[in-house]
Amino acid sequence: MSVASETIDWFTDPANWSGDYGVPNRIVQHLGYTAVTVAIAAALAIPIGLWIGHTGRLRGLAVVFSGALRALPTLGVVTYLGLFTGVNLTATVVALVVLAVPPLLAGAYSGLESVERQTIDAARAMGMTEWQILTKVEVPLALPIIVGGLRSATLQVVATATVAAYVGPGGLGRFLIDGLAVRDTPQVIAGSLLVIALALLLDALFVAVQRVAIHGHPAVQPSRS
């Protein structure tokens, strides 16, 4: 039980809650990396995914490409890049973008594929342009699945940003990596609990967003959530 009480001591020690190395600052850094990464990955993957879903072209290539990206171990990518960039954010962000692209891409194209063919034909028959079909029919109907892709990308990034702290300057992963380096078990466990709590909190937030995405469009059946 000593580890448990030492961990509680860690949490109640005011020194761990203030300054650059304190919990609040580490949480802000962690969320910052996550937001930057997901924004970049979404800007790359969602337009491409929508184009693939709308035109039906290059789908096979996208599946193979995402599969190959998934096989890349993030720790390997981040250490490799880290050797060339040094200890700064570049390696972390690039490695996490690589991680976030596949779920976002899959969310976008499989979301559009889930829209019924007849609905799209009807929109076209009513004289909508391709752009209108995409933005006014397909995207709203596909929104729950697109948000689902965003959710799984964000959660993977939040979790893996911890590993990326191995070469990165900050974030909650520092508690884990630094704690492991000096065998400071309470700090490792405290860091782990903080990341777990943050991940669960974000997940709950996304569940709420997904509900809104579904309820905003009552015609959409909640696909398997």
Added chain:
Amino acid sequence: MSYLFDNWGQVIDLSVRHLWLSLIPIVLGFAIALPIGWYASRHRRLRGVLLSLGSILYTIPSIALFAVLPAVIGTQYLDPINVVIALTMYAVAIMIRSATDAFSSVSDAVLDAATANGYAPAGRALSVELPLAGPVLLAGLRVVSVSTVSLVSVGALIGVSNLGSLFTNGFQRGYDSEIFTGVLAIVVIALVLDGLLVVAGRLLMPWSRVTRPSGVAA
């Protein structure tokens, strides 16, 4: 690439460790999730609870789970068993969803026909439901396989040696060729396992085109 040729023996040794640390969780995860998924597909309420539990479990960062497990279940700090147990938990979390979807996709009419033909519940599950659920199960297993092989490398951060050790060691020594070798070896292992799963699927389910993992929730 020079690292690979100079340290061939070590790379092979680490690859074998890596393969074991991946295979045990993949097989265990599949074996545990299969009956649970089958049962959950018959019980709607349980299904919701299990799927939420699975997705909560999957949001826990791997390194956090590796580090916390010894304190929770009383294993040794550097024991590879921590990695095996944590990765089995992830495998179960992903696989339960696939297994539930797979067994739910078998149509009720087929089940009724099987019952009418005299199948007992156990026989029906094995000879009718399992083969029909096969393609979706395989798609889930492929996602589990790729993600497990990749996640094992994180074990290097808590001192469990595998191909991920080439990342930590290469980073500390500033040796990019060593890291590159590790990435390459992991991707090769992931692709070979994936290929074997596809071949096994073709052999076991010759009637069905193998479905690809599309996995938004991968």
